[in-house]
Amino acid sequence: MRLAAAPISWGVCEVPGWGYQLSVARVLEEAARLGLRDIEAGPPGFLPSDARAARDLMQERRMRVIGGFVTATLHRRDDLDRELGGVERQAAWLRDVGADVLVLAAASGRDGYDAPVELEEGEWRTLLAALPRAQKIARAHGLELAFHPHFGTVIETRRSIERVIAQSDVPLCLDTGHVFLGGGDPVAIARDHAARVRHVHLKDADASLAAAVRERRMGYADAVARGLFRPLGDGGVRMGDVLAELVRARYDGWAVLEQDIALRARPSDDDAPERQIARSRDFARAHIASYDVLTMGRVSVDLYPEQIGVPLAKVTTFAKSLGGSATNVAVAASRLGRRAAVITKVGADGFGDYVREALAGFGVDARHVGTDVRYRTPLVFCEIHPPDRFPLLFYREPTAPDMTITVDELPRDAIRDAQVFWTTGTGLSAEPSRSATLLALETARGMRFHDLDHRPALWAAGEDPSRWAMEAARRANVIVGNTDEMEMATGQRDPARAASALLALGAEVVVVKRGLEGASAFTIEGGVTVPGIKVDVVCGLGAGDAFGGALAHGMLAKWHLPHALAFANAAGAIVASRLACADAMPTPREVEALLANGRATSAGVA
Template sequence: MIHDLITIGRISVDIYPNDIGVDLEDVTSFGKYLGGSATNVAVAAARHGRATAVVTRTGDDSFGRYLHRELKKFNVYDSFVCPVARLQTPVTFCAIKPPEDFPLYFYGRLPTAPDWQIAADELDTAAIRDARVFWSTVTGLCQEPSRGAHLAAHLARPRAALREGQHTILDLDYRPMFWDSEEDAREQVARILPHVTVAIGNDKECAVAVGVGTPDEQADRLLAAGVEIAVVKLGPEGVMAKTATERVVSAPVPVETVNGLGAGDSFGGAFVHGLLAGWPLAQILDYANAAGAIVASRLSCADAMPTPEEVTSLLADRGRLVPGTAAPGTPEAAESGAATAGVIK
């Protein structure tokens, strides 16, 4: 089986409060969800109809069994997920204080976690090589043996051997509590960047990867390191993507924020979907922006990932171009009519 997307990295049980706007000590009830950035991206892409898999590890416990059940529920291939003896499945708590305060509390990750115990000799390198998109994160580089496994996975799909339409994506996801220093993280990112075609991160993550600068300067440094598409998230100003010949900025899609934690993962899964569909870069960014906005307007992460119909409906409601349709105001749009507003071709 050739997967549209294989991700490698974090998995956890997210314990999110049902009480909104209060500190964690004041929460009276919680909900339990599948979580972890790389896993959420696989779920997000699966919601867009993509055949996805995640390479990760759980504890040999009830929470690990719960995560397998959830992966199957979301149609994410889980045969690359196995338990690690004597380690517990990580649990992540958060407080939800919209619109901008969503502190995370990681339990069961230090000094190590199951998904940091992925070893290079355990990888299905043939599956990773053949996947249309392979997605990894900077967090997976923070300690061994995960660091070596990530490098081995990238070496299994050398840039020169990638087929047309294949991509290797690095999520610049940086969590300072997992690293000794920013310099250590930058050193590890520098080892991986030559192997990837797309890098995605916000200002802080890009600064850790390639140094402080303007979004354009950071994108240019990523391109100079060998990346083909550099995506820099601009916060309230949207997102910018740059290639050797193109610069695109997508404005944000306004929504009422409930929980912003899963928006980036939803953006990632939708970005992969658009990339595989062969859409123009501007349309990929708009679609991914809308997908991220939908999750930001909901409570959970994996369970909140939108369908294509929900994304295209939001784009149409906001007067934004829906992939596969003509731009609003053009003669082509007038001819197509409202009936095509939610169609992806």
């Protein structure tokens, strides 16, 4: 389940006289600060009507549009072609800005949301016949349709929702607040019809105000202005139960924090919508039991030279970025829409503060980032000599905080429940991190990935990295490494022979990253190789981590191995064509575009 934002939570609405409208800049800035870099499009006019301008605006802020809300009158036969034409225009815009989902509500054909509408049988037949047409439009534009029961539309009541479910196969947008407002049970929908839920709007509602609106004793807009919709957990909707049912069903779509509000005036800092949204975000995170991807291991602050092709002695300025293999993989997964977190440690210093802030900005849960007051947050300097030489200088002496993680500090419930748990070879290079890493692999119940991630400079003389790599392999389902790392672990440089040795230990999949030659994956049934993708290399650092995050994303999606490998290869190629690691991680649309046309963009990350 992936959290996203909605502009209506900041009071942005197309209804005339709705209230004070905040600027797009403020809404996007606050959403990013909350770690919600994925957002719905909002009403017409909120984002530029020109799709390229809208996409560029989002890319500048490392954000993206995931979907948009569209209304159409679907029960009037004479108007249907015109209404679906409007849906198609919106679908084209959403496609061009890189969205995933078209959220469609069946408008009443009247102004406002207050007048109830009961459809006649002929109107029902027209509406039900229109839904497959709308779904076909969405698919033609590369979008998924999610039909939205919404108060004040022709599908608002429990009975009308049940009829749509029974007499169509259209995917649903479960809006918890609107279902509750119409007298339905959002928990029952999440429990009994989870397979139909394609998109979720999470909103709580004040029970007494909801009853007044439902019984038409109060207008909808008036109730919203009075605080109808509440931060999650503050209202009458059983939000914890809804989220529990979605988690139980392994719902894997977007969960949008959508608390409709109306602002009377420009809010003060003490009364900012951001505070309410943060409460909903924290509630949702606390009730979503598992992470899609939880990584454990190295973190650093990477300093990249702004002068290319010169040694460190000649560099005059550096650019700062988040780094460290495990940290980068978590960021890569988050950029692809996965709920991600990292288990690591930083020092009690300004760079440690930066790590937490940067993780939050990338949408990665930082609650498992600890602090060791004895040691400084690691720094890494690099030289950039394209296309294939990027030497690193590590500042991790006498040790790094992330190497002091102990078995007692492991968040075992989070590790146990994560769908993907990812460890790295650096975590095996010294105690107490070594024992903690091995125990964490034993604790995990989801897919257990081990990235060989061999950095010789981080191993003390006399240590045996091969021994500990094989110990980790015995506890993992999926082993990932490049050719050099495979040789370190198994003594075999040939990918197939190295994979055979690791499969014999119990691994289910062995993935070998082969740079320009592509990537190979092996199981007991055989192997598959996908070719490399040629790009203009700027900096190869972080490409392997982008590959890892994308591989986890593909395997979570249950893609066939060739598809998952090709997607991961493309993600790595994109990062190789850019400067920095975490900041360069691509979005799904960027990866898909490279696979489609063979060209990577070197522009800012979306």
